Amino acid sequence: MYVFTIHSVSDPKAFWGGKLDLPAGTALPIVAPSADGTRGVCVFTSDSVDTVRGVVEAATSTISRNEYYAIDEASAMGLPV
Numbered sequence: 258m259y260v261f262t263i264h265s266v267s268d269p270k271a272f273w274g275g276k277l278d279l280p281a282g283t284a285l286p287i288v289a290p291s292a293d294g295t296r297g298v299c300v301f302t303s304d305s306v307d308t309v310r311g312v313v314e315a316a317t318s319t320i321s322r323n324e325y326y327a328i329d330e331a332s333a334m335g336l337p338v
Contacts, residue, residue, distance in 0.1 A: 259328040259336055260301045260309040268320040269294025277316055283308055286337045300328070300336070 266272045273290050287300035301309045306325050313323055330336065 258303065258305070259330060259333070260303055260306050261326055261328050262299045262301065262309065262313060263324040264297045264299070264317070265322040266290075266295050266297065266317075266320060272317055272320050273297070275316055277312055279312060280308065283312065302337075 264272070269290070273288075273294055277285065279285065283301060283303040285299060285301050288297070289299070290297035303309050306327050310323075310325050313325075317323065328336070
């Protein structure tokens, strides 16, 4: 499944410069920060929204407010293949 994340970032250097410890079966093919780094979206592939939430919150909860949702793949356009 694809999981979309929306980030409101208080420390752009730490957020965008950090590394995520992705579990097997989870990938991050799209990362799109704003020009100033205070906002951004990412698209993950994973087994669940909860898996992505756990990874992202563990790494960024003190420097970012994050939202998560599963993408409706049947209605989406431009997803990586």
